[in-house]
Amino acid sequence: MPKRTDIHSIMIIGSGPIVIGQACEFDYSGSQACRAIKEEGYRVILVNSNPATIMTDPDMSHSTYIEPLIPEVLEKIIEIERPDALLPTIGGQTGLNLAVELSEKGILEKYNVRLIGANYDAIRKAEDRMLFKQAMTSIGLDVPRSGIACSIEEGMEIGKGLGFPIILRPSFTLAGTGGAIVYNIEELRDNLANALEVSLNNEVLLEQSVIGWKEFELEVMRDIKDNVVIICSIENIDPMGIHTGDSITVAPAQTLSDKEYQKMRDAAITVIREIGVETGGSNIQFAVNPEDGRMVVIEMNPRVSRSSALASKATGFPIARIAAKLAVGYTLDELTNDITKKTTACFEPTIDYCVVKIPRFNFEKFPGCDSCLNTSMKSVGEIMSIGRTFKEALNKGLRSLETKVFGFESKKLDMELDDGLKYPNPERLFYIKKAFDEGYPIDKIYGFTKIDRWFLINLQEIWFFEKELYMASGLSIDIEMIKKAKELGFSDVHIAKILGKKEEEIRDLRKQYGIMPDYKMVDTCAGEFEASTPYYYSTYEQSNLLTSGE
């Protein structure tokens, strides 16, 4: 279907101030969307209270309002600008919540503004915990057992029936605000009041705990013709119980067999159809029991999200840009893949590298704040790294955090080792490293952390190689060892520390032996098609090419 001609002007709501859980990723998405809509010839009206964004640059839209993101102000802007449509799915949870309020107050109807991307019913169904669960059950998908409470008394009653631990999830909140894991009656009572308070509709969901299960996310896109594609799968290294925003995550999923992945893919497609997100992207989260593969749907975000920004960069598929085009009526098969310029956008990206996201914490700024990780997001930023293997990407990622760590190093730690493993915290990787030092077997570490053994063993392999390198430190440097270290993602600084040398010495040595990075492409298709606008990542893979056929 060609683009819509019944609308001429579109209002976009930005995500407002940068807060924990809603940071520059929404500016990234918002700018993509503004450009995409503007180039289609629509008049773009942007509202965002945060002037320190790219999307509020003068040439991004036709008129920009830097005003508070509250319904009263939005109504005035709507009165002046008379937009034909409102695209609420670009500005994070803020944009979505405002669209709900504007709908409920009758403002959209009054000024004849259509919601595009996701309509009111779809937003309600996805965001209202109870409606969502009912919808999932009606399509035969499994969800954790739960009950909804509007008062403390109700909550206490439901809690007794579920058994502890219980997860509290207030409706219509961002980044798990007000959410908590409670282990007993006292904790339940203490946390209910706050959870009810922060919820937009004073509603909180109490949910059977699936803490310790594996957590996955799928980024899904749908168009008006009901074509649905999966852009990216993401596996959380951290198990359920830690907010996705605070989890170390990997793309694509590493430990799902094809049968399990397809089951999740089928479920995601059914979910986006059932919820009724007509066009655009959604993020759907699943938990999988590592013991028997039981899969439950956790939640869905009917909008671009932090994860979709990550998925875009990880695959080369511009989710927000395409979502904006779909919102104005295009279908996926009418759009081209921006990277190959030849193949269609109606496909599923495939990648030939591993992407790791690591959250960045900054508890120094919040003295007194509990640094234990739970269902409320606490990280202030994140890094993304790409490597040919998980080990390489992880080592690269750790040094990008700028926390004076140059890879999977040893670090001074405050907690007792077992506690550091048991209670999720920002330094958990380094506790795992210490556990290797102390000779803890994998199963013991798994028992404490519930981090899948595949990741633990990969970490152990990095640790083991470090030992090997250290053992060789007294001898003359074996150049093969340096090559291997670079392949595993070790930085020159880290290698130098292990060998008791200076960083420059290692770098010079490396150059002398021609151990230099190779630059490989992010091209959406694992090399199957020629790319005209790809981007690159560095890797130290040895090609081992002896002769080429030229």
Next chain:
Amino acid sequence: MKNHGYLVIEDGTIFRCSLFGGKKKTFGELIFNTSMTGYQEIIYDPSYKGQIVVMTYPLIGNYGVNSQDNESYKIHFEGFIVHNLSRVASNWRSEKTLEELFEDNNITGVEDIDTRKITLVLREKGALRAGIFPDGDGNYKHMLEEVFESPSLSGRDIVRDVIKKEPYWWNNEGRYKVMVIDCGTKYNILRLLAKKNLTVYVVPATYPYEEIIKEKPDGILISNGPGDPEPLDYIVKTIKNIVDRYPIFGICLGQQILGQVFGGSTYKLKFGHHGANHPVKDLKTGKTLITVQNHNFCVDINTLNDPQIEITHINLNDQTLEGMHHKKYPVFSVQFHPEASPGPNDAIYLFDYFYQLIEDAKKN
């Protein structure tokens, strides 16, 4: 310590690499597969007979292998190339590691190699013959000569190498009887037919049409299979004799057989389609299916001149033929794999459609 070896491609490209599993000398046509999951199903897919498969996704073996996800009674392909083999398998269904599977079955695997470089060579030059050589197997020139002497896929009938010689029942209870002309069928085709409450009787591709008629099937499925469809004139002949008698469903090689039955010819694609993300447009609904594909050969859409043939599916990336339907007979086929395994289930409804055709034919 790892065993080392060489990958020698007929264009003269030679890689140093490590070997695992059987670690023996092997030859085949080199192709790349872009699926990120499903290595076990790929390893067991009989359609890869004669080929060495390169996985573009670099981390393979993570979730191990199990006894439920096999797609054939044995491994048929000639070799497997991955960037990084996982020594550890982490999944509740895993029974052994990929390395153990290769050791147990004496299959040669290659790792520690730049799979992206290989992929780019194949993208540029098309599918090429290659050999895997353990250390000490002669000099480059000698190895390259051996690769040149190895057979190419074109013009060879390798269906006979993968099929069971005797007919067998996959499922002997069901509402209607489907006879599967086995050209190297994936088990999931059989599983899905059985799940639809169909009796499934599998006969070798060499089965004469007189015998088929004697068995009184209610429907015929022509399966996937390896290699060049052109020399398979005996199957084409069989189908020509029954094409107006039964509902027929062709999958992959099955479509290439039907294409020839209807007067079309087949050709070899540059490097084929091997992956789980191929967009196919259903021309009837206008919707796009994400499909799993595995084929080097294809029916030339321009040679399908029979006015009774309607084109139903097209590949959105290169506009090649993906599906067709006879206007008069209940006969249809697709080039992709509706049975998935590995890959998306978007086209699984075609099995319902086949069932419907059988039911309609029974009623009339």
